[in-house]
Amino acid sequence: MSATTPDSPTLITGIPELDSLIGRSFTRGSMVVVAGHPGSGKTTLALTICRSNAVRQIPCLYITFQEDKDKLVRYAKFLGLNLDELEAMGLLDFVKLPVSASIGDLIEEIGNVVRRKNYGIIVIDSINAILAGLERSGVERLYLQNYFYTLPTLTNSILILISELPLESDILPIAGIEFVADIVVILKHKIRRGLIERYMEIRKARGNPLSIAELPFIIEEFKGLKLWPPIIVSEIMENREEIRIPCKSLADALGSPSIWKSEVIYITYPSNSRPIYAAMIPLALSLASNLKMLVVSYKYPKESIYYLISKALDMMGLTEDEVKRLISIIEITSLNPFSTSLSSIAHYEISLAEGKDIVVFHGVDIPMVTFKLRRYIPALYNQINYLKNMGVQIVRMSSYINRVMDRVNASLSDIVFRFKPVMTESGRLGYRIYTWRRGYHAYIMDLNIFELCMREAGSIIKSRCIHNG
Template structure:
């Protein structure tokens, strides 16, 4: 039989073969950190695969638990009706002798009659509190847990609440094969949750700590950063030439997987940049995903239309044409943790599958006070390298210099605004361009004028796609 699942694909990939038959998994952590949610996810998703789950509760009420997990997209009642789930509430006892005896007897009888593949005990904490530091009682409890883990020959999940956020795993952690420690804290009115894989016998993991959220209707959503060992190179076999010959001669073609960083202190001419990118998408029948952390999507749509008309001397772009080639999304960085922001970007990538992605602001923006500067740089670097590996050309436009992005860029462009030209329908700007391995050069007003002429010629070959 294959490994057991946590119900979270990303976590399963990290654990590898750790959750095999006979495994004892300990989920420990502070109050409200997601322990019961993770255990319920394990119970639910394995039961859906036909693996019976026995849920033993010493604290949680059945109706309350069933209602809570249903809000997270897990229907325990349906599983119970299909005899794939059995819930038992054990009474709390003060005597350490009677609590272990009663616990063992009920557990053994139920396992024998129900024959589960997954056993969840929520939680082991009340029993540990009753027996205290009694060495003999703790040894008896350990042996009992090991015995039942072998008896079901499946997956045993223990939940343990650790007070004050400390480790406090003790001998329960020692006998466990896999230990996942969950934690949570409130930062800027947002709940920051994380889980650490403290122990994973037989299946070492590269990533030990990951952020996650608990979402209504979805359950656990893990923010697993892309982690690449290599530094991918762009695909130089598939050049996309500029519709402007003058820019193509100076900047060169754009290649899949290249990173272009535009430093634009005022963002005054971003309309022209986005309009030009839209034009390239139309010519090459490519898909562009624009993610803005600064400018609202509706403003960018208006800006693309206005910039397109000015570059092309009056040619307008239809709403249908724009929607066919460009998708614009806005993410408020104040509403996301950096890991969440990164997750949203990856989700949009999977949904839209773009050829070019444009960031207005350096990704992944979020409430950066939640992580160290070094961790934030790691997130930024990993997502940029991941886009390179996917062979997605990436354009980052920011109003301040970001040294890390600059160092990873294949093309670095610095825009200096001057006065607007009254004669031509183009902005009067000074643009400095540096392509990796080449000497820097300047794109002048004359280049932009020639570019506008080239664009109008190019439009004739794709006039069936646009309307005047």
């Protein structure tokens, strides 16, 4: 029955990462159990699946026992799921059934609604509501389980059964249901440092090789549920798109006139000196090539970052007007790494980076000293690889705090710029810039050369400004 005919197009979860993990078992005639703790995202996942198929003209039926349709539709809007239109087009039907006293009545009621249309997806939210109305007798539960087991085959659809789990538990309310289901997904909450981390456990997916059991996910305003399975190293893409280095001495230092987009840049400076020069590197690279840049700062509010950028651009020789125009195309976000969990922030940043060419993380020493390296490094490693696969260039800027962190950052990068303070002849503090690039010789540049170089980059940016009006 799970065979796909032209009349019954394939079904998807609508979350590509999930499709690639369980897609083979996500076929007509299958029973999917979505179990989870209160507020863990069961309804969000089911609505996402419903909508993703409905927009492909495959009708979805959503049966609830407690939740009002209006409330569901309103809530879905905040998740970026517009359901009204699909409902008006007859592609999404909400049905609220009363909790019947008898199992026979209930099955009849469900039978009546599922026959109305050729549904591709049928959701029952949730089976706990049904079970609460039943006697505790094993016979009735078994009968219900059998009914659910045959329903997807009879209707040539996927049946999604939502099941509520008490916190701290992952035992399903119908004991045998795990064995008859084709897919079992469990949504969990974990509290770390008082913050919520969400995980999806794929307990079972018939016919799919499963190596990853637990995946972090987030639920994001207007974007819905997003999932990030760890990237397999052999699948990391080296984006060979070239980014021109907009001045000669920097190109000499790095050994070629351009760098690749997949090269991760680490810029470090002493914690007490914070040279404005450090900010010029990503500015020069992105603005001279018209790249879309996002700055994520863990340290300063947006306004302060704007100020620093304008100051750097001013030193690169750009006029006030030009600075104003350039700044409007740079996106800046300030994030407090402690207000949300580690996996949430790492994933939130990935979603912010969508459509950007270059992302600058400013003040990475802050999250690095806070989280246990054992947990921080895997999150960072996965994030870097995700961004690489998205074709985003990564720049990480950090004060030098300690050797371990510095080495971790350097080892995860392809290009390192190290600003070292030196005393100049006039007695002022100057810098020497040490550069390392994987596969090239190391290089030491004096500040006056670097400054000239950045003015050269500035004039390229200027001409681009004039050119672009």
